[in-house]
């Protein structure tokens with residue numbers, strides 16, 4: 001998600017003494033704390049039926065989607081971070097992972113939906129299967 005060039009989580013807690021630079025009020029306005037509700041994983045570009053079969057298996061699992069953007073293919077794992085509090089704050093703010101610390105909210109999903117930069121998006125098993133059937137005319141032949 002090339003907004004989301006870095007489709008990566010972060011929250012800036014305006015009440016934290018070590019809040020890094022950035023618009024600290026911006027995250028407070030982001031009621032869904034969007035960036036802490038998923039993670040992504042780069043996957044090899046699928047180049048043949050076996051690769052798409054593997055991807056189908058992954059999308060057969062709950063909360064797993066896939067997309068392709070200018071950076072390649074990714075799994076989109078729609079599980080919120082365990083440490084995201086109901087108040088939208090990070091429960092481990094002072095020991096949060098570096099990827100969260102280093103992410104800037106200068107231009108994030110509150111500004112532009114990550115989906116807007118997808119070249120391909122598969123919201124689940126069925127949509128990927130439809131793509132495979134279109135891409136491989138004999139997909140259902142064993």
Ligand code: SF4
Pocket residue numbers: 010011012026027028030033034035036104105108109110
């Ligand atoms: S999506 Fe942006 S505004 Fe919302 S919590 Fe994440 S960095 Fe802050």
Ligand code: SF4
Pocket residue numbers: 009010011035036081082083084085089090091092093096097100
């Ligand atoms: S550790 Fe904190 S900042 Fe990082 S994803 Fe979880 S709630 Fe968000």
